[in-house]
Every structure is written in C-alpha cells, then in structure tokens.
Amino acid sequence: MTSSTLAQQLREAKHVVVFTGAGASAESGIPTFRDALTGLWEHFDPAKLATSDAYRGDPALCWGWYEWRRQKVVRAQPNEAHRAIAEFAKRVPKLTLVTQNVDDLHERAGSQDVIHLHGSLHSPRCIDCGQAYTLPLTSDALPEDGSRIEPPQCSACGGYVRPGVVWFGEMLPEDAWSSGLAAAEKCDVFISIGTSGIVYPAAELPLRALGHGATVVHINPERFNISSREHFLQGQASVLMRGLLTEAFGDPLVTECFVE
The missing domain is CATH 3.30.1600.10 (SIR2/SIRT2 'Small Domain')
Structure with missing residues (x-):
C-alpha cells in the first residue's frame, strides 16, 4: 500500500484506530x-x-x-507523530487512540481520551x-x-x-482492554505505529481489526513479518504521519522551523 492509497482511505474512513508502541515515543528521546x-x-x-x-x-x-x-x-517533548495523531482526530469522524506507552506525550500533544493499555x-x-x-x-x-x-x-x-x-505477569486494565478491543472491531482503518506486535495480549488488537475487515497498516522504521493481508509503511513515524496528514487533508501541521 502506498501513502496515497492510505490517505484516500483515511479521507473516507468513519472510524480510525491509532495504536502506538515504544517506537512512537523513541523519537522524543524516551x-x-x-x-x-x-x-x-x-x-x-x-x-x-x-x-x-x-x-x-x-x-x-x-x-x-x-x-x-x-x-x-x-x-521530553511530543514529536511530530504525536501532534499529527492529535490533528487527525480533528479531521476524521471518529479516532480512537490506544497506546502501550506509559508516558503522557499523546496528551501533551493534544489527544484526548487516550486508552492506556499498560498504565501510566x-x-x-x-x-x-x-x-x-x-x-x-x-x-x-x-x-x-x-x-x-x-x-x-x-x-x-x-x-x-x-x-x-502494568508489570510483567499482571493483567491489563479491564476497562482499557475492553475499550481497545471494541474499537479495533469497529474501525475502518487501523494504524499501528512503533510496535512490532510481539507483546501479547496488546498485539491481538491489529489481528482483531483485520478479522473484522479493517485496513491494517504498520508504520515502523524497521520492517518485520506481517501477513499478506496487512500493509507496511517503512520509515520514521514523525515523517510518515505528518506526510499522511498533509496528503489526506491538505492541511499541514504548523511546526517549528529548524535551522540546518
């Protein structure tokens, strides 16, 4: 899948789920x-x-x-991926943000009602x-x-x-897990950012979305194995998410200017 195809699907989607892992915050130095x-x-x-x-x-x-x-x-400060996700929530009818991260960078970027699977x-x-x-x-x-x-x-x-x-050997918070599963089963597009999908039970979410007919896209700088029904965009989340936002809605984020 190309970024243009995904941008088109995002424009048409009624419900988008964004699922983030440690890689989404790594660009902020975490x-x-x-x-x-x-x-x-x-x-x-x-x-x-x-x-x-x-x-x-x-x-x-x-x-x-x-x-x-x-x-x-x-x-640390939120990066462009965090800010782009918050901006996407203003552009689509419904966006559910589910994270494995225990930081508050999504909230500081402007996202609301973040589902924290692993606590804070x-x-x-x-x-x-x-x-x-x-x-x-x-x-x-x-x-x-x-x-x-x-x-x-x-x-x-x-x-x-x-x-x-949430420590190893502990259950995920019941409310967060139930909300994450329900969103995965009802979304049109599921975007997984910065997680390789090896930590269960959280890794079940993209599979649940796929099983209910959603388009599932993984964004990661390092490629890993996925099924033939899933899609992969390789690169930095900050770059790809900002690019998707611009391509899908023609309204780029207002960012700071960096002097080379």
Whole structure:
C-alpha cells in the first residue's frame, strides 16, 4: 500500500484506530526496553525490574529505575507523530487512540481520551491497598546515571507506593482492554505505529481489526513479518504521519522551523 492509497482511505474512513508502541515515543528521546542502558542501570535487565516480586524485593532500586524513566518523560517533548495523531482526530469522524506507552506525550500533544493499555508513570498507587497516590512526586533532578530512591508510603496503609504501570505477569486494565478491543472491531482503518506486535495480549488488537475487515497498516522504521493481508509503511513515524496528514487533508501541521 502506498501513502496515497492510505490517505484516500483515511479521507473516507468513519472510524480510525491509532495504536502506538515504544517506537512512537523513541523519537522524543524516551528509551525503550531494548535500548542499551547506562550508569547504574547497565547492570540490570529492565524486564527483571518490572515485576511485583522485584519491587517487593528491592523497592528503592525499582522506584529509582521508574523515577529515572519518569524524569526522562518529563523532560521530553511530543514529536511530530504525536501532534499529527492529535490533528487527525480533528479531521476524521471518529479516532480512537490506544497506546502501550506509559508516558503522557499523546496528551501533551493534544489527544484526548487516550486508552492506556499498560498504565501510566504518572498514576502511582499503593502496592498493598491500591489507593491512588496523589501527592507530587519528587521534582528534584536525578543523576543522569540513575540512583536508588526510597519510595513514598501510602497514607492509608503505610505500604510502599508503586508505579502505575502494568508489570510483567499482571493483567491489563479491564476497562482499557475492553475499550481497545471494541474499537479495533469497529474501525475502518487501523494504524499501528512503533510496535512490532510481539507483546501479547496488546498485539491481538491489529489481528482483531483485520478479522473484522479493517485496513491494517504498520508504520515502523524497521520492517518485520506481517501477513499478506496487512500493509507496511517503512520509515520514521514523525515523517510518515505528518506526510499522511498533509496528503489526506491538505492541511499541514504548523511546526517549528529548524535551522540546518
């Protein structure tokens, strides 16, 4: 499928689903789990820090890891892909945005009602009683190479506060998952951005859309295997999404000028 063909389908679509993964935020400088880590974190497997057992075993290490990640997000800015998605929502009758990312870059770009399948770094809660933690998190600048940080404690039960993300071995939030599935089954066009579709159950969404007759398009800088019924646009999400917006609706984003 060419970008022109996809642009035509977007003009005609009644319901578009955009599904984003880590690659959509990587262009904003947010490290993915596959990126090489530095400093304190180079000695640890991120996947082994993202479990309930790891957190209970060493709360200061795991909280420090997630605060390091959250600070990366705080300093980052939405990229052109985030802004283009928000702009698409103004051009099509209905757009549902589903993300695997735990940052808030979509919201800061202007998207509303984002479905977060894997939770958010900005929604901590008690690991024992589940009560939301609403006090401000530390705003102190953290060392670039990371550090151990003692987590705050829950005001209700005294338990440690944990990041509001979905850890390995945990179920996805029921409401978010149900909403994502329903949107996938009802959309005309499903655009998957920055995710290779290997993490289940989230990876089921494009397959569910395909099974219900939607056009499924993957946007990624690196090609991976897809079925003969799916489509692939290879390149940076920021470039391709801005180009699609312009081609489909003839109204390019207003962006900052960059001096070469």
